[in-house]
Amino acid sequence: SYELTQPPSVSVSPGQTARITCSGDALPKKYAYWYQQKSGQAPVLVIYEDTKRPSGIPERFSGSSSGTMATLTISGAQVEDEADYYCYSTDSSGNHRRVFGGGTKLTVL
Amino acid sequence: EVQLVESGGGSVQPGGSLRLTCAASGFTFSSYEMNWVRQAPGKGLEWISYISSSGSTIYYADSVKGRFTISRDNAKHSLYLQMNSLRAEDTAVYYCAREAKAEGFDYWGQGTLVTVSS
Numbered sequence: 001s002y003e004l005t006q007p008p009s010v011s012v013s014p015g016q017t018a019r020i021t022c023s024g025d026a027l028p029k030k031y032a033y034w035y036q037q038k039s040g041q042a043p044v045l046v047i048y049e050d051t052k053r054p055s056g057i058p059e060r061f062s063g064s065s066s067g068t069m070a071t072l073t074i075s076g077a078q079v080e081d082e083a084d085y086y087c088y089s090t091d092s093s094g095n096h097r098r099v100f101g102g103g104t105k106l107t108v109l
Numbered sequence: 110e111v112q113l114v115e116s117g118g119g120s121v122q123p124g125g126s127l128r129l130t131c132a133a134s135g136f137t138f139s140s141y142e143m144n145w146v147r148q149a150p151g152k153g154l155e156w157i158s159y160i161s162s163s164g165s166t167i168y169y170a171d172s173v174k175g176r177f178t179i180s181r182d183n184a185k186h187s188l189y190l191q192m193n194s195l196r197a198e199d200t201a202v203y204y205c206a207r208e209a210k211a212e213g214f215d216y217w218g219q220g221t222l223v224t225v226s227s
Binding site for chain 2 (some may be wrong): 049095096102
């Protein structure tokens with residue numbers, strides 16, 4: 001079955017740049033999406049179609065994708081950005097399965 | 110304002126059944142694909158099922174195929190998940206999520222907790 005691989009944790013100091021990666025064999029053909037989930041809350045979309053930012057999401061959130069890796073970048077991370085981040089994409093094999101990465105815990109301190 | 114409100118969660122014994130409902134408002138429900146996503150305690154997100162806007166196309170994750178059934182009633186603006194033969198590993202918060210063509214899962218409900226335990 002198709003898998004998306006993320007690092008379990010990333011840690012930065014406030015004001016630093018945080019980068020969270022997501023690797024998957026189908027990413028050259030399929031878009032990556034990124035979701036932020038704070039403790040006890042539902043996920044929130046922060047990046048769609050690799051690089052696009054929904055309205056209301058701060059400009060410090062950006063996305064990129066190259067080859068089999070997508071990256072979520074938080075430039076000048078804030079304490080309030082501390083959360084779990086999940087990448088999401090779809091399988092390219094034609095089975096239409098939707099897949100989430102295992103999630104990355106971002107610590108900002 | 111887009112709202113998705115799940116209900117129907119609770120405690121059930123292994124082998125039992127539950128039916129979850131997601132009530133949608135604030136948008137044209139019949140125009141959107143919908144999904145169920147779950148999250149076991151302390152674990153990550155797991156996609157479990159998709160249904161097209163008309164209900165004619167349905168997909169399931171292998172972990173629930175043959176046990177869970179997704180459906181929708183566009184006249185009632187509601188999405189459903191019938192869960193049969195429940196197992197301890199089905200214990201999770203179950204979210205419904207709207208799927209937009211470009212934005213993916215752009216709106217989520219707050220989730221409903223399902224606990225499978227004897």
